[in-house]
Amino acid sequence: MALSWDDLAGLALARQFPSAALDVPSAVAAIGAMQTQTARSAFLGLASRFPGTTRDEVTAAYETGAIVRGSTIRGTVHTTTPRSFADLGSATAVGQRTLWDRMLRLERSSVDDLWSATEAYASTWRTTDELQDHLQRWLVEHEGADEVTGRLGQAGRYLAFGHGGLVRRPVNGDWAGQGAPEYAHLPGVGTIEAAIELHLRCHGPASRHDLAWWSGMGLRVVDEVLAAIDTRVGLMTADGPDDRTYVDLPDAAAPRAIDGVRLLPEFDALMCAYDPAGRLRFAEAAHLVRLWSGANGLVLPPLLVDGRITGYWRAAGSSRRRPLEVTWFARTRRPRKDELDEPVAALEAGLGITVSSVTITRELV
Structure with missing residues (x-):
């Protein structure tokens, strides 16, 4: 497959x-x-x-x-x-x-x-x-x-x-x-096998490169851990679009489409759980470069539209009332103003702020 x-x-x-x-x-x-x-x-x-x-x-x-x-x-x-x-x-x-x-x-x-x-x-x-x-x-x-x-x-x-x-x-x-x-x-005993299984359960399927990047462990160690997990639970494998092999747990959830708009945080898992090359599952290469600054390592908060990262957003300032600026990349679907009602409400509840205004701007990339 x-x-x-x-x-x-x-x-x-x-x-x-x-x-x-x-x-x-x-x-x-x-x-x-x-x-x-x-x-x-x-x-x-x-x-x-x-x-x-x-x-x-x-x-x-x-x-x-x-x-x-x-x-x-x-x-x-x-x-x-x-x-x-x-x-x-x-x-x-x-x-x-x-x-x-x-x-x-x-x-x-x-x-x-x-x-x-x-x-x-x-x-x-x-x-x-x-x-x-x-x-x-x-x-x-x-x-x-x-x-x-x-x-x-x-x-x-x-x-x-x-x-x-x-x-x-x-x-x-x-x-x-x-x-x-x-x-x-914080006392506790963990295992690297459990860490890799955590990634597969929450972010899979994943290539060995994804797992190495996310965990910070080398490819050799990741390969050894995957072999041990495979022996124990029987991993699923499939070829990916980048000529890499992808692995997953045998009881993985069925695919899901995410419609509408979400305002994700900087360093969101849709960016940071994968090797840079593996992030293409969620965004275009040029958009990823715009979102992640190689100079200072900072990531712009991603805009998720219909399951794709197609821009970014800002709610600047430290006061309780802040303006929201949403930027979408040209040649992607423009988020409608009414689609922002629910994500704005989520943002307000999550941070305990009030969004005073909303602007939507297109950016050429």
């Missing part, structure tokens, strides 16, 4: 946009980890998929620990369930190990020793500065003072908390804002 880009899109959309109404923890479990280094992305991602989800509901799920946020796969911030966080942490430990080894060049100890010490220190909430001080003290104690010089710099702030074992919360209590975080260890 061969799959087209439209086939791949329909199968993935069925998982990313469940038809059932779900509470916030169940919704996050259903759609998988959300990339949320932009804090509002979790609120927007849930509101766009489950209209009516409110800012207070998402905040409450964070506050109770029903969902958690932390630096995991690829060193990026993700929001997920505690169970999946442990699995993502196991993939992070594999995918980020080479970077840590290269940056720290430990001679008398190992990064595993450092990670264990960091988690013990973060048995209570710690600020970024406290974790960085702990890292430097640990290196002095275990590697010698002379070995620390020139080894940290700005990277030390990331190395102090980015190994995948610490969750974070905003010091000021605003989960939708970009305030300073503090960190604590």
